Amino acid sequence: MLRQYIKTHKEPFDSYMMELIEKELIPKTLKQSMLYSLSVGGKRLRPIILFAVLETLGLDATKGYSTAAALEMIHTYSLIHDDLPAMDDDDLRRGKPTNHRVFGEAIAILAGDALLTHAFRLICQDEELNEKQKLRLIDCLSEAAGPTGMVAGQVLDMEAEQKELTLSQLKEVHLHKTGRLIEFSVIAAGIIANASEPLIQDLKQFSRHIGLAFQIKDDILDVEGERDLIGKDVGSDLENGKNTYVSLATLAGAKQLLNEEIETALSYLNKISFDTTLLASITCYIKDRQS
């Protein structure tokens, strides 16, 4: 079911998002650099979650296309900046050269800045949403991505490199660094669907647990995954002395934590009085994925 769902939406959404950049009068190298990183983007997890919540609440996924594009552009900018020599200094992302390896550092920094800035414009210009919805989306997105959200997570992550964290500190890093944008994907759908506050709160709890589950599974795949599938060397996190759920809780412990997060996420779905089959299958996908 999920596979079919992703197949239905991934391609039209990707074309839609690329066209949002293609159609603008942007200096050539900058445009190429923005499109390059958007196109090696991979799973589109955040958009897919947003669409799935929308459909769960009875709306067509296309209602969320521009918000999802804004979200994916912000996710992509964060990867470009994160890969820079001054940050993680990565040469590869999903098996392809990172943006600064192709376009140079200066353009990579600017392409990130451009994607981040353009994201907010996309929401402003969405013709299907009303003014109240747009402002709430922009407010939530800037909060999720900014200095009290994702950027805070980046800083906490960097500062953690020099020390061993506790499990709850590691959770705190992930809740900010990756969790806040995943959380936004469900909140955004709730805003677009005019969902009630209690429903949005349940969805938010659901998203926090699938976000953590996603991260724990990443750490497990770093140990158990296949190089060709995960697009990087197996065991590289541990070799680099990174704090991971596996390093702090052992592989068996990490698997147990993964199960717990998945169970809790599903329990929040049970509280929701809509057909949550699709969201449940995303949850299971996060647990079982091989890449």
Place this chain on the structure above:
Amino acid sequence: MLRQYIKTHKEPFDSYMMELIEKELIPKTLKQSMLYSLSVGGKRLRPIILFAVLETLGLDATKGYSTAAALEMIHTYSLIHDDLPAMDDDDLRRGKPTNHRVFGEAIAILAGDALLTHAFRLICQDEELNEKQKLRLIDCLSEAAGPTGMVAGQVLDMEAEQKELTLSQLKEVHLHKTGRLIEFSVIAAGIIANASEPLIQDLKQFSRHIGLAFQIKDDILDVEGERDLIGKDVGSDLENGKNTYVSLATLAGAKQLLNEEIETALSYLNKISFDTTLLASITCYIKDRQS
């Protein structure tokens, strides 16, 4: 008159803006880095223009405080990223160490990202503006600062380093790189004051010419200014082989261009049926400033 005006607004606005960051729960180093660059910000030209246009149109300057703070945060982020080793590689900005020299490159990149992201949130949360105004402000600001605006200007500027530009190409660079945010300062005031479209268009033309005048004067000061006042070595642009109005049009030619831009700016003020004394004195300040 202008001096008194700046004196009246600079200090309360600066405190207001710092408090917007101080009050948020932001990791310590990140917060320090954001505040550091905001506080060495210098002239506050863009906020002052915004306030002056608001008062010209009969509104209190404080009505524009949060928009001006958003604008100044975006201006500040652009300076932080522009100073990075991968970009201009500057050690000093206004005589003080640049952000990355104090906090390291990674934090400097993230502080820039954080200021940019937070800017949009400030406008969302402004309680004095209505929804339509806020959305239009966010739309215009993201357009002015993004890949078709300021970031485009950065790219054009970088690409110009390897070749000699024509005067009109140099203008094009400046209209994007610095002009678009100055333009936003007057458009924003127009939006906040519910000004008519023709009036906003006249203000926009006015802003384009003072923006260019500002840049021409910068190039003249690079040759004629005093080191202690301009905060960098005299003649450094020419030594670095940069395209400047002086290098392309001679010093006398640049002075003539400056006069022309000032005259044109003043002619647009004459079209406006409000008392434009304050805006005229800003225009003269731009022409006569020594730093």
